[in-house]
Amino acid sequence: MSWTKQQTLTLFIAFWMSVLFGAVAGGTAGWLMVQVAQLRPADQTAMRTPEAVVKSMDDATIMAVNSAFPAVVSIAISKEVRSFAQSTGPDIFPFDDFFYFNHPFLQQPVPQQELPDKDDETEKMVVGGGSGFIMTSDGMILTNRHVVDDPEAEYTVKLADDREFDAKVLAKDPVHDMAVLKIDAHDLPILQLGDSDALRLGQTVIAIGNVFAEYQNTVTKGIVSGINRRVTARDGFGQAEVLEEAIQIDAAINPGNSGGPLLDLSGQVIGINTATSDPSWGQLIGFAIPINQAKRMVESVQKYGRIVRPWLGVRYILITKEIAERNHLEVDHGALIGPGSNSGDLAVIPGSPADKAGLVENDIILEINGEKIRENNSLARSIAERVPGDTITLKIYHKGEVMEVDVILGEFPDETQ
Secondary structure, three states, rough: OOOOOHHHHHHHHHHHHHHHHHHHHHHHHHHHHHHOOOOOOHHHHOOOOOOHHHHHHHHHHHHHHHHHHHHHHEEEEEEEEEOHHHOOOOOOOOOOEEEEEOOOOOOOOOOOOOOOOOOOEEEEEEEEEEEEEEOOOOOOOEOHHHHOOOOOOOOEEOOOOEEEEEEEEEEEEEEEOOEEEEOOOOOOOOEEEHHHHHHOOOOOOEEEEEEOEEEEEEEEEEEEEEEEEEEEOOOOOOOEEEEEEEEEEEEOOOOOOOOOEEEEEOOOOEEEEEEEEOHHHHHOEEEEEEEEHHHHHHHHHHHHHOOEEEEEEEEEOOOOOOHHHOOOOOOOEEEEEOOOOOOOOEOOOOOOOHHHOOOOOOOOOEEEOOOOEEOOHHHHHHOOOOOOOOOOEEEEEOEEEEEEEEEEOEEOOOOOO
16 A cells, blocks of 8 residues: 555655644643642542532531530429319410510410419429520520519429439529529530621531420431521510510421520531521521520629629610611611510610610610711610610610700619519
8 A cells, every 4th residue: 555645645644643642631630630639638539429529418417416415404393283284175285385586476475374263282393395505514594584584483404314302593694585493413514605797698507406396306407598687576475575686597486396406517506596487487497596695694603603694674676778768767777666576565674774864765875985886786786785874875876856965774674583
């Protein structure tokens, strides 16, 4: 077979092109291998397979749950009721006095049991339950205030190892839905507190609690859906409470979960499970109190044996631009002093520091010491940063005029006394 000059030239060019391509490809592959070998751990994590990422998340969740379990407790609520209560229908308080947020139609109140007459036979019964977690090795336990708010009830704490202890209510937070219990025990496991200010949207969280006051240490998992929410939580009896800077989560929160810990994947507590949307809404949304709000309360109880908290003495609605536009207000920020949602909740508490300073209903507190009151700087948060005895200067919008008023903060009355 004979080759023409053209065929020979074509073969020659093809040969050297293949040599050149192979050299470039080999060099590129070698460079990539070097770069992968030099990747930082975080970059290598990003390149893991989906299966490896899921396994890592599962392992972290399991470790966090196992480390937290020994310090999560169940709280049983007992009360003297008529002895025939069991034979006349279901338990009068099947679960804790659970909160539902912003519910336009309140749950039908469960009928309260009347106090028995002297001649009536009574029986002590478990009428409800909730959750909590151990804060100190000598038996200090954190829970929700609405779990232990009945002064006529008795409370029993059940540990993860099935030991049971009578509990004393040391303190109930007058501002937030938190309370501290104490049991006579020592060398108890505790949970470490995290930093709720460092939470990020989409972060994985774990909720643990005594679901339906029956299934102890039930675990649910979800993500942080919202931060710094201000919601009004209501119970089945028409009581309402404003939750400031609440953490919104999609982890399932059920009756009996109240007071249980909300954990991050390191097993640290970043919130206290408190409220949920009504089940009839379909998709449930839960709320937790940021743990940073509890730290100062716990420190106060440890130091003074009670909660020492500054007190202004007003009820209010935080003004947003939408509220200002809808009500034709002349200001678009501040705290509008007004009565509470419950009958008899006055706008200004008689004898309070606000009352002594001359504040009245429909006044708008615009600033505290020159800082504007807004959604990200609420009145409650601004007051909480101070101590009883501090003098603050309020800028007030009063009947069309702006004025400044000095107020000496008092100490919030202790509800347990």
